Every structure is written in structure tokens, then in C-alpha cells.
Amino acid sequence: LCVLKGGYKFFSDLVDSIKALNRNSGKSLPFFVDFIRMKSYENDKSTGKVTLSYVDGLEFLRGKNVLVVEDIVDTGRTIQRLLKELEIYQPHNLLVVSLLVKRDLSSFMPHYVAFDIPNVFVVGYALDYNEHFRDLNHLCVINQAGIHKFKQEHKRQVDNGASA
Numbered sequence: 001l002c003v004l005k006g007g008y009k010f011f012s013d014l015v016d017s018i019k020a021l022n023r024n025s026g027k028s029l030p031f032f033v034d035f036i037r038m039k040s041y042e043n044d045k046s047t048g049k050v051t052l053s054y055v056d057g058l059e060f061l062r063g064k065n066v067l068v069v070e071d072i073v074d075t076g077r078t079i080q081r082l083l084k085e086l087e088i089y090q091p092h093n094l095l096v097v098s099l100l101v102k103r104d105l106s107s108f109m110p111h112y113v114a115f116d117i118p119n120v121f122v123v124g125y126a127l128d129y130n131e132h133f134r135d136l137n138h139l140c141v142i143n144q145a146g147i148h149k150f151k152q153e154h155k156r157q158v159d160n161g162a163s164a
Helices: 008-025 077-087 144-149 154-163
Strands: 002-004 035-042 045-053 065-073 093-102 112-117
Touching: 002 008, 008 065, 035 077, 045 077, 065 077, 077 093
Parallel strands: 002 035, 002 065, 065 093, 093 112
Antiparallel strands: 035 045
């Protein structure tokens, strides 16, 4: 189960690796993919609330082994909220893999972690800052100048919308 939007590159690479193992091992690990969207950030700050959305229902999770593929775990509140929602559907196993975990902040530790990072705001490889930088093929830390330049300013957007 891929957590969108930030998890799609990691998810895609993980699926490609599983397919390569299937192709080269003579065995097959059957799997299916699905997506859920979570949003909890505005600019570089957590809003404190998590918005979940998905196209299909989640009934298909019942009795299944589910691997949630996440981009980054900061405090752990967002992924814990998702897991609580997914547990309602009684999957057989519910595991989490995350590309990144912020070592000093997280109260939740995924079952599998690719990289442990300090408390910095990371973009690229599908991780964004206000929908910018998802297209980078690498991860990098956004500096204060970048944060300021791409910051969403609601007042300016509302003013511009009112005058149009």
C-alpha cells in the first residue's frame, strides 16, 4: 500500500526490485498494489491534522499481509493515525517500510527503514515542499532561502483570487 504522494518513487523502485527477484529467482512473490493519500504538512510545518483519502474502499485488506510504503516518518503521528485506520479492516499482518526516519523526532519506528536522518526538511525523490521538487532524482535538504521562495502564502493567494 503506497502512501501518496511522497512515497511513489520509493514504492516504484521497491516494486521493480520485487519483480526483478521474481524474474531471476525462478519463484514468484505474488502481490498487488494500491494507493492511499495522506496530507499533514503546510509549508515546512505539520498542521497537526491528517487528511486521508483513497479511491477504493479498504475492505480488500481483510486477512491480507499488508506492507505500507511510506516516504518519511517525522514524529510518527501521521503513520500511527494511518495504521489505526487500517487496523479497522483486520489485515493478517500490517508492516511499515519507510525511506526515511528522523532519528530525533520519531515516536514510531517502522519495521524496515532505508535511511535514518537528522531533523532537516528533505525534498526530492518524490518528497516535496508545497508541490515543488518532487521531480528531483535525488534527496536534498531545502535551505531557508528555498523555504522562503516557495512558501505558500494564503493571504496573497486569496487576494489574487478576489481580484481575478
